[in-house]
Amino acid sequence: MTAPRDKVLREDDVVAELRSGMTIGIGGWGSRRKPMSIVRAILRSDLTDLTVVSYAGPDLGLLCAAGKVKRAVYAFASLDSIPLEPHFRVARQAGVIEDEPYDEGLFLLGLQAAAWRVPFLPTRVGLGSDLLMHNDRLRTVVSPYDDGETFVAAPALELDAAIVHLNRGDARGNGQFLGPDLYFDDLFLRAATGNRFMSVERIVPTDDLTKEGSFHTLRINRVMVDGVVEAPNGAHFTSCAPDYERDEAFQREYAKSAASPEAWDAFRAEWIDIDEAAYQRKVQER
């Protein structure tokens, strides 16, 4: 008898699989259901020169502030309740990161193209806008059919690694979202050629998944996942409905840390240069 694969890992095991220079997709949306415990582990690591592909929030901001980002592939960077991502702004305005902008739907098509293993998907999105000027990867394509129209060819956003955070999962890599929106977490996982990691609030027996929510919520399956991390409160300080809402007070503190290098150093010393268990203890004590 061969036993089924057990994919349970810790955050540091995930980081050990990643390499500097990789293109890493991060699931969630803005400041919602971000795999923050894995992001924090990356912040503590020696990894550098990352290309970050994200519907971006504090994941991108923190990685920028810690000097981990070579290139941002994104459609927006927002903390939702705070409209603009402050650390991303600092990095952009200093001109220290490469910028690869997308429309948020064009970005979806790029992930979809990678997931379907085709080089591009055609769309009207981007025509006439400055995306074609500022994103040097974007090209157009002429329809081979009678209409002969010109479209934007959304390039496949192939990922070397993908990290997402879900509400529940099992040890084999099946995942479940219980909140209002899956966002594009499934596409991030499918767009990655390997290193597909999912953290979850709680690992449960497979039998219990449909007790947690209807079968419609089982949108991540084990063919899409190489490793599972149990990370209670792992999306903190982003929201992870219905398990918890965004920690707005903490997010405000995070945003203030973009005010100066000194403010960031203080935030970093207090919240980044500690391990995940210590971080979660401190959050509980707040």
Next chain:
Amino acid sequence: MRTADICVLAVADCFRGDGELLANPIGTIPMIGGRLARATFEPDLMMTDGEAMLVADDRAFFGADDPRTIEAYNPYRAMFDVVWSGRRHVMMGASQIDPYGNQNFAAIGADYAKPKVQLLGFRGAPGNTINDTTSYWIPNHSTNVFVEHVDVVCGIGYDRAAALGPRAARFHELRRVVTNLCVLDFESDDRRMRLRSLHPGVTVDEVVAATGFALVVPDDVPETPVPTDEELQLIDEVIDPDGLRYTEVKS
């Protein structure tokens, strides 16, 4: 009656004639105005709760546990299906907008690689404007926002659409720009922005002074309609009982 109430009605009027499609006004006063349109003259509009649900309620804003009538589930992925199939009229904001309605909320400054001010990003503006009717809401009409040339074209204007040709741009329509001073549209010969109506008490000179390019100004500019007592009561008691509209436009 305050300016915010007049803006609410002006926003509502943008959706007149839209029938059964997804009205997607983004922002506080836009959300209230969209609800007013549905509650009064466009009953078939569909509208979001600001996240993943389409709701039938007249109330504009909900707390996490407030009951609501969900008509449909519309997560982000479904929203792109709506947008790309042409069943939406969106109202967006703009950090800059030019005479032809080119819009920017990505970055300010001449050097895109090192912008003076990094803003949101392109968000959904390119896809929205090439696929669906778009209107804009500008709560702070000023020469910082209304500029001769935007630094980055996110949402495309009529000159960019014309350059694409009639086929590629056949779904492009910019309907209105509503501000705290006036209502603007593009119903001029060359599709440059035109002054459509002035909010009560605002003069043409004030609008011209707050606009960084030459507007098309007709000889007679009507006054923006103001809400009736019934409409005001509906806004006050049902749609926006907490008065959030006054936090966006204070006068």
